[in-house]
Amino acid sequence: MISTQAREDAQLLWDFQQMHHELRPCSVAVGLGSHDLGVADTAVELYRRGLMPVVVFTGATSPTTRERMPRGEAAHYRERALELGVPDSVILVEPHARNTGENIRFSRALIEGAAIEASSVLLISKPYEERRVYATARKLWPEVEIVSASTPMTFDDYVESIGDARKVIDMLVGSLQRLLIYPGQGFMISLPVPDVVKAAFDRLRDAGFTSRLAAENGDPSP
Structure with a gap:
């Protein structure tokens, strides 16, 4: 839940x-x-x-x-x-x-x-x-x-299409983490991330939504 x-x-x-x-x-x-x-x-x-x-x-x-x-x-x-x-x-x-x-x-x-x-x-x-x-x-x-x-769709609709809310949130957390760490590794440009979004990311990561996190150093992952 x-x-x-x-x-x-x-x-x-x-x-x-x-x-x-x-x-x-x-x-x-x-x-x-x-x-x-x-x-x-x-x-x-x-x-x-x-x-x-x-x-x-x-x-x-x-x-x-x-x-x-x-x-x-x-x-x-x-x-x-x-x-x-x-x-x-x-x-x-x-x-x-x-x-x-x-x-x-x-x-x-x-x-x-x-x-x-x-x-x-x-x-x-x-x-x-x-x-x-x-x-x-x-x-x-x-x-x-x-x-x-x-594809134009809401978060709830996407969760329903995948059938696993935890999996979708894990993927969201992983994608946001890459925006934070990959510019420093040369894989992408740096884009501003609002503090409110960073705070949401931190809470989700600390709550255990971590299966899609990338290594802090090394080759980019999917």
Whole structure:
């Protein structure tokens, strides 16, 4: 059972992660692989709206996706998009990335290798990782304009879709921690984090929502 305080703190972290960018047409979209097929669904919706001519799906597998997506996250995203009517000719697959930094770096290399002129990139991620993905892209791909997007949904709706409130809060805590520690390790730019959000993070961490925390030093984790 999740306490009222934990629920309120999780909502603060959820709201903070939303970038609230105004969506507009971009040169290319990148859908970052994860356990959440909603990323692929949102990419399909945005393609149908004419917001990008090409979409890259990026991602290998991780401990949380290996059973659900045995062929790799990017491959399953592609299959989903094809099922929903997106032409195969507008989909690029990057099947090797195992963390957010690799998602960006490998997708950039794939796009450049395909001779796609990218002045703007629509980054499609899970709702609770918009800010983390944005900060990573601004570090690793600074010359393009970044527009952040995710499936529009509330925290409660996302918890219901996953079916495990503790797991979702653990992921929120892990994502916020990376915003705090990864700039110092050179993995992303530094973005301001309000004190009220830091306090919520501290309370959740101290309450034991720690399964998705990263090591304080070392390679970036998913």
